[in-house]
Amino acid sequence: MTDSTSREPGTPAQGGADGDELPPGYKRSGLRNPAGAVRGMGAAxxxxxxxxxxxxxxxxxxxxxxxxxxAIWVLVALTVVCFALCGMMRRRWAWTAGTVVQGVLVLSGFLHWTLFALGVIFTLVWLYVLYVRRSILG
Incomplete structure (x- = not known):
């Protein structure tokens, strides 16, 4: 077992058997790189x-x-935007842009009903991604 003096500087307290407490509001995700995992999930x-x-x-x-x-031109444009945003998930505005893409897809349902159906499905997926992002990163 290690004591609280043997951990690296800047490493948050582990909590548990050695008596260290977690700082208030600190949630442990168990991931080595939580921000990278969330970015990967958004890009996926x-x-x-x-x-x-x-x-x-x-x-x-x-x-x-x-x-x-x-409807086909809207699909092509949204596809290009989705693939472009995959590589830009490090930027804060990319998350907002991803949300805007979902809204545009739902609104493009006025062109064809299948676009509305896809918009609803992927809006629910995106809301789940945002929920996981908020629960992991705070």
Missing amino acids: ALGLQGVVLLLAIQPIRVLGDGAGAA
Whole structure:
């Protein structure tokens, strides 16, 4: 066992058997790099969304009515934005931009009903990602 004097400087107290207490408001996530894990989860969600949006082009093209071409262009634009945001998750504004992408996808449901359905699904996924981000990073 190690005592509280043998830990590295700047390392928060572990709490538990050696009697050290955690600072108020400090939540232990158990991850070596919590911020990196959260960024990876956000990038994975946006990457998956980009792939699904790419795959949605063909059904919208086949089922599309007069607004099918506009819906496809919106899909292509949102796909590019999703993939671009995957690499920018280190920046604080990328999280806000990811939220805006979800809103734009839901609003594009006026062009085609499948875009609304995808928007609702990925908005729920994004809300879960934001919940996990807040619970891990505070």
